[in-house]
Amino acid sequence: MLAKILPNSSEFVQKCPILSQSDGRSLIAKPLFLSIINYLRKRYYPGGGRIGHAKVGSTVTVFDRAYDDTVRVLDEDGEVVGDLPDLDEGSLVEMYRHMRLARHFDGRAVSLQRQGRMGTYPPLSGQEGAQIGSAYALDADDWMVPSYREHGAALVHGLPLKQTLLYWMGHEDGNNAPPDVNVFPVAVPIASQVPHATGAAWASKLRGEDDAFICYFGDGATSEGDFHEGVNFAGVFDTPTVFFCNNNQWAISVPRERQTRSATLAQKAEAYGIDGVQVDGMDPLAVYSVTEAALEKARDPEADRPRPTLIEAVQYRFGAHTTADDPTVYREDDEVERWKDKDPIDRLEAYLRDEGILDDERVAEIESSIEAQVADAIDAAESMARPEPRELFEHAYAELPPELERQYEAFAALRDERGDAAFLEE
Incomplete structure (x- = not known):
């Protein structure tokens, strides 16, 4: 219906003085207008798509909905409000x-x-x-x-x-x-x-x-x-x-x-x-x-x-x-x-x-x-053994680079000095 009257609604918006400024930037009314156009298109011209998203006349799918048209199948009480999927x-x-x-x-x-x-x-x-x-x-x-x-x-x-x-x-x-x-x-x-x-x-x-x-x-x-x-x-x-x-x-x-x-x-x-x-x-x-x-x-x-x-x-x-x-x-x-x-x-x-x-x-x-x-x-x-502290330094490189090797050696020396209790909660 409206889609037939306004086949190119986006162009209409750009030309409409109420909806567009002189420098081409749209006023806040433009998104609202496009939402109205999209709703009426979907309501009265179901073969059409969303402006700027699908060509008019394309097959309507879940992707042709307005972005705020949330897809639902069950409402909050479990009542069916949409198309059920094909699940046994x-x-x-x-x-x-x-x-x-x-x-x-x-x-x-x-x-x-x-x-x-x-x-x-x-x-x-x-x-x-x-x-x-x-x-x-x-x-x-x-x-x-x-x-x-x-x-x-x-x-x-x-x-x-x-x-x-x-x-x-x-x-x-x-x-x-x-x-x-x-x-x-x-x-x-x-x-x-x-x-x-x-x-x-x-x-x-x-x-x-x-x-x-x-x-x-x-x-x-x-x-x-x-x-x-x-x-x-x-x-x-x-x-x-x-x-x-x-x-x-x-x-x-x-x-x-x-x-x-x-x-x-x-x-x-x-x-x-x-x-x-x-x-x-x-x-x-x-x-x-x-x-x-x-x-x-x-x-x-x-x-x-x-x-x-x-x-x-x-x-x-x-x-x-x-x-x-x-x-x-x-x-x-x-x-x-x-x-x-x-x-x-x-x-x-x-x-x-x-x-x-x-x-x-x-x-x-x-x-x-x-x-x-x-x-x-x-x-x-919980039956698995606890990971060894050395694993902190592994799994990032195929071969441990010299700097990480140096850090591990410093860590190992500190562990020998103070014991595992300094690093691990028992």
Whole structure:
């Protein structure tokens, strides 16, 4: 309707004196006007795309939505409000089980840290919907490039719980995924993994492979230069990369609104010439659907859209940034409780119960098996010998350079003089 009246709405805005200044810079009304145009196009001319993003008449997909048109499948009560993904009952129950497993593991890991049995640990509770939902969309040959909080996603993609425990216990072996598990080492420096994911995906593309790469990071990472460099390069060279932003509202103590003036993080994709979409990160089925579509596009060298995608999964971190953090200093309890009403596990469980897929007996069986699985992983990790102090100097170079060798010798002499008690807590 309106699209037929205004086939080139962007040109109309530039020529309209109310919406554009004499020097070509748009007034604040322009974004609002474009949003209205996009809404009316979608409402009355469903074959059309978003202005500046998809050609009018192109096939409408999840990527043709306005950036603030958040994708949802289940509402907060578990009621269906969108298109359900093509998942059978067994897959839905396994997704639910993995979410419960991640939550239980998280609680045990925090407890281990408090008891002095593990080092600093970053909790993930509240983010299970985004992690499990996205990881379920991966093929076995796809690659995962995580930050430090994706324990749940890595578990779904095949990384044993023992490896995660070993990593946070200080064992470098915890970063070594089994040969058949395509998970990169944990990246703790913020956004440093974004260029890594882009480079690995570019190499895969040059080799003619059809693998996709998913790179996880938080909202704070979008303020880092590595984010810009990695996503810009992906857009230029059309790499098979899915950039998955876990927008949990807080970058340690910095709130989302202090990160950027952008209305959404998904819209940052526009600057790089790639697709961007915002999804309800507390809705695992919506996350699965969006990630599956993005991965399919990434794997297709003949895709008629850019292969990279930026997904913004809107969610919340229920607990602390890490066990060294006190979130009560910078956020209100009421805020946390409001987000807990959107709990991704409760949401999926409500849907599965309503469909007759879950009942009390089956939930109890899942809980029992989860407790045993986590307990076994803890026993296995704690049975490993403590790492030798020399490992502090290894794993950075194939051969230890002279300066590091000198530092190690000085450390060894000090250790001989003062004993392990000076360095290790017993």
